[in-house]
Amino acid sequence: MRIAFFKSLLETFKADEDTYFLTGDLGYILFDELKAAAPERFYNIGVAEANMVGISTGLALCGKSVYCYSIAPFLVMRAYEQIRNGIAGNRLNVKLVGAGGGFAYGKEGLTHFALEDISLMRALPGMTVVVPADPVEAGLLATQSHQWQTPMYIRLGKTGEKHIHETPPEFIIGKGMTLLKGKDVAIIAAGTMVQRSLEAAGLLRKKGVSASVINMHTIKPMDAELVQELSQTHEAIFTVEEHNINGGLGSAVAELLAESSYNGLFRRIGIPDELKREIGDGEYLRGIYGLNPEGIFNTITKALK
Template sequence: MRTAFIEELQRIAQVDEDIWLLTADLGFSVLERFSEEFAQRYLNVGVAEQNMMGIAAGLALSGKRVVTYSIANFATQRCLEQIRNDVVYHNSHVVMVGVGGGFTYGAQGHTHHGLEDLAILRSLGTVDIIAPCDPVEASLAARAALSRPGPTYVRLERTGEPDIHDTPPPFTRGRVIRHREGVDLLILAVGSLVGEALTAAKILSDEGVDAAVWGVPWLVPFDGESVSDAARHYPVILTVEEACSRGGLASAVAETIAELGGDRAKLQIAAVPPDGLGSVASQASARKILKLDAIGLVGRAREALADI
C-alpha cells in the first residue's frame, strides 16, 4: 500500500509545486524516488516527530500541501500535542500518513504495534480518517486526502498486500464500499482485513450462510446513513478491525446503532482488546490468535448467528 500511495503522491507533485513530503527518518526504499525528484520539497527531520508536525503545520499555513510519513503509532502518539494544537486547531492542510497499521510490524513487539491510532484521531473532530484496503484504494486515498482542505490521517499497512479491486471503485468521502451483497449478516471491515472478511464470506457461503461484506475506507466522516439502514435489515453486524476495540470502527457502529429505535442488528466485535496482543508475533499469527483471520471470523459469525 505504501508504495502505491507514494507513487501517486509523486504523480500529483509533478503538477503541483505546493506538495511537500516530510519523514521522521523512515520510509527507506520507498521515499527515495520522491526525494530525488523533489529534493527541495522533501525533508527528513530525523527522529523528531513533534518537530515534523510543527514544521508541517507551518508549511501548511504558508499555503503548502504537506504530507508527513512515519510508523502509525509514532505518527500519532509521539506528536499528539502538535497534531491537536498545531494542525487540528488551525485546520491545517496536513496529510498524516501512518504506515504499519495494526500488526504490520508485529514481530518488532508492542512498541511497533499500531493499534490506538484510529481511536485517538477519531476523537479529534476535524480530522478525516482513511484506511484503504489495498494498493488500489491507497492510490485513491492519496488524491482524496490532498484534494480536501484540512487535516487527514491515512492509515496504511506496508507492502505486498494483494489487490482486492480489479478496477478503481467509487471512492466517495464518508461512504462505505460494498464488496459483496448478502442477507444473513453484514461484515464491516477496515483496511486489509477486508480480504479476510471476503474469504470468510466465501466459507460461510459454502455452509449456506449468505454474508454481505462492506469495506469502510472512511472512518471519519462515517457512513452512518448506510450503517443505520443496515442495522434495520440485518440480524447481525460483525465489525472487523486490526485496532483497539475501543474508539474505532466498533465504537462508530455502536454509537450509530444506539440512536436507532425499534428492532436493530446485534453487534459482534472482532478487534484487538485494549491491553493489546500481549506477545510478539507476525501479523498473520497475531490475526490468528485474536480470531481476526478468515477462519476466526467464520467462528465469530457462527456464534453471533446462533444467539439470535
C-alpha cells in the same frame, strides 16, 4: 500499499509546487523519486516526530499542502499534542500518513503495534480518518487526498497486501463500499480486515449464512446512510478491525446503531482490551486474536447461535 500510495502521490508532488513532503527518517528507497523530483520540498526531519508535525503546521499555516510520514504509533502517539494543538486545532491542510497499521510490524513488538491510532485520530475535531483496503485503493486515496483541504489521517499497511480490486473501484472519501450483498448478516470491515472478511463470508456461505461485506474505508466521517440501510435490512451486524475494539471502527458503528435504535445483534471483532504476551509476524498475531478468515467465521457463527 505504501508503494502504490507514494507512486500515485509522486505525480501530484511534481505538478503542485505548493505540496511538501516530510518524513521522520524513514523510507529512503521508497522516497527516492519524490526527493529527486523536488529536493527543496522534501524534508527528512530525523527521529523527531513532534518537531516534524510542528514544521508541518508552520508550512500549512503558510498555505502549503503537506504530507507527513512515519510509522503509525510514532507519528500519532509521540506527536499527539502537536497534532491536536497545531493541525487539528487550526484545521490545517496536513495529511498524516501512518504506515504499519495494526500488527504490520509485529516482530518489533509492542512499541510498533498500531492498535489505538484510529481511536486517537477519530477523537480530534475536524480530523478525517481513512484506511484503504488494498494497494489499488491506496493509489486512489493519494490522488483524492490532495484535493482534501482539512486534516486527514491515512492509515496504510506495509507491503505485500493482496489486491481486492482487479480494476479501480468507485472510491469516494466518506462513502462506504458494498463488496458483497447478502441478506442474513452484514460484516463491516476496514483496511486489512476487508479481504479477510470476504473470505469469512465465503465460509459462512458454505454453512447457509448469507453475508454482506462492506468496506468502510472512511472511519470519519462515516457513511451513516449506509449503516442505517444495513440496520434496516440485516438482523445481525459485525465490525472487523485490526485495532482495539474501543474507539475504532466498531465504536463508530455502534454509536450510529444506538442512535438509530437498532434492535438486532451487534458485535465488534478486533483486539480485546488486554493484549496477549505474543510477538510474531502480522499473520501470526492476527491468528492469535482471531482476525484471520477462520477466526472471523468462528466468532460470527458462535454469536449467531
